[in-house]
Structures are given as C-alpha cells and as structure tokens.
C-alpha cells in the first residue's frame with residue numbers, strides 16, 4: 001500500500017526543489033500556476049468500501065498528474081462546522097512522498113479546512129487534489145466549501161464527487177436503521193442512511209468488490225443505485241481499478257458543465273422509497289420565465305416549499321440533494337443550473353448550445369420527490385410569468 005498509516009512514507013524536500021528554480025522560466029510557470037484553480041475530487045464511500053484502495057490505484061497509474069492527497073476524518077457534519085473555527089495546534093502532520101509516476105503525494109491527517117489552506121501554501125508542486133473522506137462523511141456538507149467562489153473556492157474548484165460502494169454490503173447499508181445521534185437520525189421517518197447521502201451526491205459511483213457477488217446480485221445493486229441517482233456514471237470494479245481515469249474519474253468538470261443530463265434507471269424508481277431522481281422539461285425561457293424559475297428554485301431549495309398549485313403540500317416533506325439543469329432562452333443563449341442542497345447557481349454556458357435535439361431540463365435528486373407534483377408546480381410558475 002502506498003499510503004500506510006502505520007508506516008509513514010519518507011520525506012522529500014519539495015520546498016528545496018521549487019526554490020532552486022530561482023528567477024527563471026520555471027518561476028514564471030509557478031506564477032501562472034498560482035493563478036489557476038486546482039481541481040479537487042472528493043472520494044467518499046461507506047466504511048471499508050475501498051476508498052484507500054482506489055486512491056492508491058490512482059496514485060500508481062500513469063496520468064501525468066502530480067496529485068496531492070488529503071486523507072482525513074474530514075466530512076462528518078459536525079466536524080466541518082468545528083473545522084471552520086478551530087485552529088490546529090500541532091495536530092497536523094504532513095508527509096511528502098514522491099512516487100514513480102511523478103505524483104507528489106502529500107497526506108495530511110487533519111480534520112480541518114486548515115489542512116487544505118496549508119496544502120495550498122505549497123501550490124505549484126501539485127496540480128490535482130484528492131480528498132478521501134471518512135466513511136461517515138456527508139458529501140453534501142463538503143461540496144459547497146470548494147464550489148462557491150469565496151474562501152477555499154478561490155484557489156480550488158470542485159471537479160466532482162466519486163462515491164465507492166461495496167457491492168456486497170451496499171444494499172444492507174441502504175436498508176439499515178438510521179443510527180441515533182448521527183446524520184441518519186436527522187432523517188428518521190424517511191429511512192435515510194449515510195449510504196443514501198453518499199450515493200445521492202455522487203457524480204460517479206464505483207461499485208467495488210464485484211468479485212464478492214454473483215452477476216445477479218450485482219445487477220440488483222446497479223438497479224438500486226440508479227433508482228437513487230440516475231445521473232451518476234457507474235463503473236463496476238475490483239480493487240478500484242477504474243479504466244481511463246482521466247475521463248472516468250478525474251477532470252469530470254461536474255460542477256462547471258452539464259454535458260450529459262440523461263437519467264438512467266428511470267424504470268427502477270420503485271426500488272428505493274427514499275431518494276429518487278426526477279427530470280423536469282424546460283421550454284425555451286424568456287427573461288420573465290428566468291426570474292420565475294429563480295423564484296421557484298429559491299422556494300424549493302431554501303424553504304422546501306413547492307409553489308402553487310401544490311402549495312398545500314407540507315413543508316420539509318422533500319429535500320433536494322443535487323440539482324443540474326440546462327436552460328435554453330428564447331434569444332438563443334444556453335445556461336446551466338447547478339445545485340447542492342440549498343446552494344445553487346445559474347450561469348451562462350458557452351458550450352453544448354447548438355447541438356440539435358438537446359432540450360432544456362432540470363434534473364433533481366433528493367428525498368420525497370414526486371415528478372408529477374414538481375412538474376405541475378414548475379409549469380404553473382412559468383405559465384404565470
């Protein structure tokens with residue numbers, strides 16, 4: 001194993017090799033790098049799903065990237081809050097390891113945002129960050145830290161969330177009783193588990209440990225996963241060996257592009273009563289429609305309230321985890337909608353606009369979603385504007 005917590009890797013003096021560049025072209029290259037945001041991929045997954053195995057596999061592959069890895073307990077919802085305020089007093093340990101393929105692996109065992117700020121002080125020595133969360137992490141709490149433009153988001157951009165699931169145990173994890181005192185308990189009644197949260201927020205789902213199940217069991221796992229998150233790309237692996245890492249796991253641009261909004265597994269929606277994926281078609285929108293759509297999203301995402309005609313629907317009977325959309329305007333522009341929990345943005349898209357046959361739509365992944373009710377509410381909102 002490359003990253004072994006018991007046996008720390010030997011130290012490499014990265015500072016020296018950067019400094020020795022002096023005032024030459026490499027210096028200006030470093031300055032250029034300092035202006036570029038560094039992509040970050042969150043790797044999450046339930047206890048023992050194979051996160052460390054996948055990270056080690058990525059580090060050993062030839063992909064031409066210098067990757068910094070943050071391994072930590074980061075991501076338990078309470079910890080994120082604490083991490084934003086608590087200063088680290090000597091808890092941080094940094095170990096720099098140079099790998100055969102040119103990766104520079106910095107493992108920071110730390111439970112805070114400070115770890116990432118500290119890492120960023122070494123900018124120029126790596127060009128990609130992998131953040132391996134704890135098995136109990138809720139990625140919906142983490143994503144906005146790197147996605148929004150202020151704070152960490154000014155130096156890092158969130159490239160995507162990869163969720164590992166253990167083919168043998170994922171169905172049990174999805175069906176287990178929520179545990180009191182954890183994130184699960186907040187969602188009691190809807191039978192929400194940490195596994196649901198990790199699957200619903202994923203851009204890519206790696207069904208790992210395929211050697212431990214029969215083809216029939218694997219099929220059931222895949223259908224259940226697709227019923228929850230119909231947008232995520234699914235890869236089935238043993239020991240995390242995902243092929244073509246550069247396009248399947250890294251450089252996904254899942255938060256600054258909406259290339260594919262095809263929802264898979266629509267016929268399986270009965271398989272998971274808690275979380276589902278729904279698609280709402282959007283006609284070309286006028287400027288008035290756009291304002292109405294924004295109001296509709298605020299009501300749905302911020303207040304958990306579906307605007308008329310379903311206004312009688314009780315508050316908080318649903319929750320959106322992930323939202324993606326493509327909007328065409330009547331004047332020919334193309335926009336993208338991205339959302340995680342209550343955070344959302346609508347931005348101009350400079351690609352993907354002119355392909356024939358592509359329609360405007362919103363895709364929502366979340367708890368308690370009813371496609372008919374949401375579609376009716378959205379149509380009524382747009383018709384009224």
Ligand SMILES: Nc1nc2c(ncn2[C@@H]2O[C@H](COP(=O)(O)OP(=O)(O)OP(=O)(O)O)[C@@H](O)[C@H]2O)c(=O)[nH]1
Pocket residue numbers: 045046047048049050051052053054134135208209210211212237238239240
């Ligand atoms: N049979 C089998 N075992 C696997 C596979 N992938 C990983 N393992 C083993 O599963 C165990 C757990 O893997 P890890 O990579 O440590 O899992 P993790 O998600 O990082 O675990 P935590 O950090 O404890 O949550 C290890 O013993 C791995 O060797 C696989 O595809 N098949």
